Amino acid sequence: MFISTARWAATPAGNAVVADKSDAAVEEECGMKGEQARGFRPAIILTVVLFFLWGMANNLNDILIAQFRRAFSLSDFETSFVQQAFYIGYFVFAIPAAIVARKRGYKTAIVIGLTLYGIGALLFYPAGHYGEYRYFLAALFVIASGLAFLETTANPLIAELGDPAGAARRLTLAQAANPVGTVAGVLIGKYFILSELGHDPAQIAVMAPAARTALLREEVAAVQLPYLAIGLVVLAVAVAALLVRFPRHRDEAEGAGLAGVASVLRQPVLRFAVIAQFFYVGAQVGLWSYTIRYAQANVAGMIERSAADYLFASLVLFGIGRFVGSALMARIASATLLAVFATVAALLTLVAAFVGGEPGLWALVAASFFMSVQFPTIFALGLRGLGPLAQSGASLIVMAIIGGAVLTGAMGRVSDLAGINMALLVPVLSFAVVLSFARMAARRA
Structure with missing residues (x-):
């Protein structure tokens, strides 16, 4: 935007x-x-x-x-x-x-x-x-x-x-x-x-x-x-x-400090945006952290250096998705586009979890395209209409990046117990939370 x-x-x-x-x-x-x-x-x-x-x-x-x-x-x-x-x-x-x-x-x-x-x-x-x-x-x-x-x-x-x-x-x-x-x-x-x-x-x-x-x-x-x-x-x-x-x-001090944080926490969309951002960042960091691991586990003979090519492709698609998503927002409401991208990302990650092999790996790579607009769109929808409280609201959403630590750890634990493919269910759940936020933001809009 x-x-x-x-x-x-x-x-x-x-x-x-x-x-x-x-x-x-x-x-x-x-x-x-x-x-x-x-x-x-x-x-x-x-x-x-x-x-x-x-x-x-x-x-x-x-x-x-x-x-x-x-x-x-x-x-x-x-x-x-x-x-x-x-x-x-x-x-x-x-x-x-x-x-x-x-x-x-x-x-x-x-x-x-x-x-x-x-x-x-x-x-x-x-x-x-x-x-x-x-x-x-x-x-x-x-x-x-x-x-x-x-x-x-x-x-x-x-x-x-x-x-x-x-x-x-x-x-x-x-x-x-x-x-x-x-x-x-x-x-x-x-x-x-x-x-x-x-x-x-x-x-x-x-x-x-x-x-x-x-x-x-x-x-x-x-x-x-x-x-x-x-x-x-x-x-x-x-x-x-x-x-x-x-x-x-x-x-500008208006809306800053503890009073601003207390006020902004009374906004339901902002509260949900913080939660959605926590899960989205966790999904993004987790998927990219374990792309090489997934490639080696699902494609026989894959070494780390070759597997890094798939991570590279994920990042390129992520960058392309930024431009495509920005263009689509000229015609589609941002909350609606967020819902579509979160849904497709969840479906592609499910394919990676249950199909596996090379098809699953390419599905995992393709999911990065649909992750591209999620972070900034959640941010923008969460701050919509906050006025002087926007700075306090932004601080809370920024702190939600701790999801990158928490959910990557959760994926690692699931992988140790049930395999790397099943660990992908953690980001699937995360995209479902983002979808729920997008639907709420659309109704509020």
């Missing part, structure tokens, strides 16, 4: 939600006209880079799950700790990041976020040296804490940088960098982390102890250099941010 001038609420997927505001009001609030804002062009470019960087970090996790499962001989539930550590970091630092951005300004929040991101990536090197899973989880938590600062800051910053009439165009450009980052993350993982050779647990178990130890050490060490390079690049961007001029952020 795009309009010419807006206040934007940041989301973990690089999406944005808008609350209408007149051009004059935004110009007055930002303290700049379009001509004055030309001096902030470096800040716009740097902020676009942020969208790329956090997209890359998010989808590298899907590669790490496959790598760590073999390297540390983990169960599916234990591999879900990757996403749990990551999304708990988001959950814990989202509110502190917003406070820092409001009190100390955009530049401070961005530099802190990039510094934490860079440090977390560099921590992969000592974690690989010691070869303990818990150290990698701690490093992922630090990365996610930095991303919480970046995502809380980037969307409202893009809206304020430059002529208010061009806010939608600037945000569209910035969001285009996010899927590019997600694809880059998968490609980095495929070619620089995942092994060209397949080693299933049975093969590893029969190796001589010395050979098995050497192989597993090599698998753990494979993540060191890619994350070292990422950490150095991110810290270089942090130094660049110190040298770039940013506008002064002015926060």
Whole structure:
């Protein structure tokens, strides 16, 4: 959803939600006209880079799950700790990041976020040296804490940088960098982390102890250099941010604070939107986290590097779905389109669960197309009509991303007990919740 001038609420997927505001009001609030804002062009470019960087970090996790499962001989539930550590970091630092951005300004929040991101990536090197899973989880938590600062800051910053009439165009450009980052993350993982050779647990178990130890050490060490390079690049961007001029952020206090949260919780659509977002994020993160695992379990002889191609295809379809969904919304009510996409995603996931094999794998890949519009549409429908309470409502919906940790863990537990195919029933349930929300929002509309 795009309009010419807006206040934007940041989301973990690089999406944005808008609350209408007149051009004059935004110009007055930002303290700049379009001509004055030309001096902030470096800040716009740097902020676009942020969208790329956090997209890359998010989808590298899907590669790490496959790598760590073999390297540390983990169960599916234990591999879900990757996403749990990551999304708990988001959950814990989202509110502190917003406070820092409001009190100390955009530049401070961005530099802190990039510094934490860079440090977390560099921590992969000592974690690989010691070869303990818990150290990698701690490093992922630090990365996610930095991303919480970046995502809380980037969307409202893009809206304020430059002529208010061009806010939608600037945000569209910035969001285009996010899927590019997600694809880059998968490609980095495929070619620089995942092994060209397949080693299933049975093969590893029969190796001589010395050979098995050497192989597993090599698998753990494979993540060191890619994350070292990422950490150095991110810290270089942090130094660049110190040298770039940013506008002064002015926060509007109306509807903020505990009173605003208490008021907005009395809105039934908003309450249901928080629940729906919890389940949707859990479904998205869970499906992508276990795509490689599913491919290996359902297609004989599939190795991790080949299975990563299906994750890559999922992300490409997800990006295409964003554009198609946006075009369809010009003709179809957003709640109706959300209901259709959630239904089709649930049906495709059911095919993956009960048919399996290559048909099931392609059904799982195709489901990503129909996940594409769900996050931003839930967000927008939940905030509809809240007025000055929109910021408080947005904060609650953003916190619902903790579903990525909870439901990925649930899928891992079900997979250990009943197999990876049956674990897909967790996202099927999640899409059913989204469908119920869409029907309620349609009735309210």
